[in-house]
Amino acid sequence: MSNQSILRITRELSEIQRGSDLSLAVACRDIDVRHVRALIIGPPDTPYEFGFFEFTVKFTRDYPTKAPAVTAITTNSGRTRFNPNIYSGGRVCLSILGTWRGERGEEWSSAQGLESILISIQSLMSQNPYENEPGFEDAKSEYDKKNQDAYVAKIRHESLRISVIERLEDYLDIDRGKVPGVTMYNAEEDYKSGADDAADIPFEPFKDLCKRRFLWYYESYIQSIDEELKKHKDGDRFEKMPFEGPGNTMEGTFQYSSLKSRIQVIFNKLNDEASLWATEGLEAVRKEMSIASNLQRQFEQIGEKYKKNDAITIDLDLVEKNPFVWQLVLFGRPMTNLDGGVFRIIINISPKFPDVLPRVRFETPIFHHRISPKGVLCYDARRKDDMRSHIEAIIEAIEEESPAYDPRTLVNLEAAKLFWGAPDERKMYNRRLRRSVQDSSEFS
Structure with a gap:
């Protein structure tokens, strides 16, 4: 592969990694930029x-003259076709990839790149994926409408089961064999099937990202399950689509009661994992590991910085003198909706930081669209390896009064609905936020 081609791929990877799009992520092993892993987070609604x-994503020596080869590896070990254009065997049918005959002007050009490919794949994940099937435009009958609804229903169930629950269960070593009615499936097989030819060890670059996002979206998962439980009885079979054939189907039964129990177990396991970091951190201190001294130094420097900052008032302490557990107390700024508030926030830091990012939990209840009812804060630090950047991002997420609408950052569904609702609903949001701020001193 030419140096020019490698430089182009490296630049594209860097642009996506530095970008603000919360629905895309990319990674590669060390300097092997020809073999890339990409994660697409399913679009809201x-x-x-x-x-x-x-x-x-595998790039050839001819890139960008020729498109890379893209293979789906979230396939239930080759058993589940998540879209008419995303096959259970991993084939992704897109005109820009040369895997589907498109209209003139839709074919690949060197002006396109990795991000445009991922966005095109993401566009297949629509509200009605049945429309991606050739001939859909002629589907007008009630029978076809029934098929569309049935297809959406089973994709929603399997997206939760396979791409979220079973992925996280494998990350957390949760034994599915002990869950009644659960078909055993080893998600690692998906990852191995997509591993680089030269590497036998499974490459899992998105493990921590998926864990953090699961905590963000836990309420959305639960709400979706509760809504679907009203429509589908446990044990009802999925309907087969006309375009599904042998070896390329999505078969199974609805098991939402089981999914709800499993998703709650995952949430609790993730919280237990973060709590365990405190013990692991003290051991790192005892062994005088560099990460312990590094975090101690960052804590001291950040504390000094905010002592000199008159615009923001915080107290920053170590819980039981442990540099892996920080307590941040934020005092609401005057003349804002947070005025008079006192908010206690616990930051658990892994000994594997920054490869594993902190878990941030509000101990003080607050009604806020970026803070879940469980106290999980949705924030994104610009510099993942710098705790000062994390503190700044935490404060910014709480204080921002006129954020751009982004459903991927809304982790309190009731608060978000009011915040972006009609004027009367926005007033209700402000009243409930102010009430929680006024009550915050009771929890400080």
């Missing part, structure tokens, strides 16, 4: 909502 869909 679709049956793929907040699912974790992984792909391999």
Whole structure:
């Protein structure tokens, strides 16, 4: 592969990694930029909502003259076809990839790149993926409408089961064999099937990202399950689509009661994992590991910085003198909706930081669109390896009064509905936020 081609791929990877799009992520092993892993998070308001869909991208020596080869690896070990254009065997049918005959002007050009490919794949994950099937435009009958609804229903169920629940269960070593009615499936097989030819060890670059996002979207998962439980009885079979054939189907039964129990177990396991970091951190201190001294130094420097900052008032402490557990107390700024508030926030830091990012939990209840009812804060630090950047992002997420609408950052569904609702609903949001601020001193 030419140096020019490698430089082009490296630049594209860097642009996506530095970008603000919360629905795309890319990674590669060390300097092997020819073999890329990509993660697409399912778009809101679709049956793929907040699912974790992984792909391999293999660039040839001719890139960007020729498109890379893209393979889906979130396929239930080759058993599940998530879209008419995303096959259970991993084939992704797109005109820009040369895997589908498109209209003139839709074919690949060197002006396109990795991000445009991922956005094109993401566009297949629509509210009605049945429309991606050739001949859909002629589907007008009630029978066809029934098929469309049935297809959406089973994609929603399997997106939750396979791309979210089973992925996280494998990450957390949760034994599915002990869950009644659960078919055993090893998600690692998906990852191995997409591993680089030269590497036998499974490459899982998105493990921590998926864990953090699961905590963000937990309420959305639960709400979706509760809504679907009203429509589908446990044990009802999925309907087969006309375009599904042998070896390329999505078969199974609705099991939403089981999914709800499993998703709650995952949430609790993730919280237990973050709590365990405190013990692991003290051991790192005892062994005088560099990460312990590094975090201690960052804590001291950040504390000094905010002592000199008159615009923001915070108290920053170590819980039991442990540099892996920080307590941030934020005092609401005057003349804002947070005025008079006192908010206690716990930051658990992994000994594997920054490869594993902190977990941030509000101990003080607050009604806020970026803070879930469980106290999970949705924020994104610009510099992942710098705790000062994390503190700044935490404060910014709480204080921002006129954020741009982005459903991927809304982790309190009731608060978000009011915040972006009609004027009367926005007033209700402000009243409930102010009430929680006034009550915050009771929890400080």
